[in-house]
Amino acid sequence: ETGVTQTPRHLVMGMTNKKSLKCEQHLGHNAMYWYKQSAKKPLELMFVYNFKEQTENNSVPSRFSPECPNSSHLFLHLHTLQPEDSALYLCASSQEPGRVKNIQYFGAGTRLSVL
Amino acid sequence: AQKVTQAQTEISVVEKEDVTLDCVYETRDTTYYLFWYKQPPSGELVFLIRRNSFDEQNEISGRYSWNFQKSTSSFNFTITASQVVDSAVYFCALIVLRGANSKLTFGKGITLSVRP
Numbered sequence: 001e002t003g004v005t006q007t008p009r010h011l012v013m014g015m016t017n018k019k020s021l022k023c024e025q026h027l028g029h030n031a032m033y034w035y036k037q038s039a040k041k042p043l044e045l046m047f048v049y050n051f052k053e054q055t056e057n058n059s060v061p062s063r064f065s066p067e068c069p070n071s072s073h074l075f076l077h078l079h080t081l082q083p084e085d086s087a088l089y090l091c092a093s094s095q096e097p098g099r100v101k102n103i104q105y106f107g108a109g110t111r112l113s114v115l
Numbered sequence: 116a117q118k119v120t121q122a123q124t125e126i127s128v129v130e131k132e133d134v135t136l137d138c139v140y141e142t143r144d145t146t147y148y149l150f151w152y153k154q155p156p157s158g159e160l161v162f163l164i165r166r167n168s169f170d171e172q173n174e175i176s177g178r179y180s181w182n183f184q185k186s187t188s189s190f191n192f193t194i195t196a197s198q199v200v201d202s203a204v205y206f207c208a209l210i211v212l213r214g215a216n217s218k219l220t221f222g223k224g225i226t227l228s229v230r231p
Contacts, residue, residue: 002162009158042224043206048215055216056216092160098212098213098216099212106160108157
């Protein structure tokens with residue numbers, strides 16, 4: 001139990017569907033992250049939020065839309081995805097990104113399959 | 116730019132064997148932090164250790180030990196007397212603190228299989 005909870009754990013969607021991934025952290029952190037993990041590739045940072053403000057968008061296609069209503073919750077809204085978007089999507093949280101004690105704690109991920 | 120290389124992709128050992136996972140990093144910065152994470156089949160990345168660039172002292176935690184050598188830019192991880200529960204993907208990562216632009220750079224991971 002890392003203190004970061006992601007739902008759903010598994011998601012299958014068609015290319016025309018709209019779905020959302022949810023992440024919640026109970027660690028009192030102020031920064032939250034979305035990563036994409038594809039087979040045989042390093043983890044790819046997608047978005048960073050610090051105190052609810054987006055500080056990083058790593059050239060992610062607009063079919064991925066993040067939302068951070070407060071420091072404990074992070075969403076990833078998905079629409080008109082492509083089959084190549086199938087991957088494990090991991091959420092993480094930490095203290096502010098630039099702090100010396102910055103350690104990112106990860107959730108178990110959502111395994112997304114796009115048909 | 117930072118880079119982390121985990122040249123081994125898959126390692127298979129028999130239970131009770133010792134195994135070393137290699138990590139080589141590149142950065143021009145003199146202050147940085149190195150990490151190891153474990154990703155079991157359940158999916159979550161579990162934080163194992165963080166080491167700063169000024170602390171080259173090796174660390175031991177139970178069956179786990181880490182060897183940090185700045186001279187070779189390596190931060191290797193050894194599991195002694197491996198167990199089936201050690202089967203997982205292990206990631207090495209590097210961060211250089213640059214305020215809001217601080218980002219973890221991960222290696223591709225090493226899949227460790229421990230057979231009974």
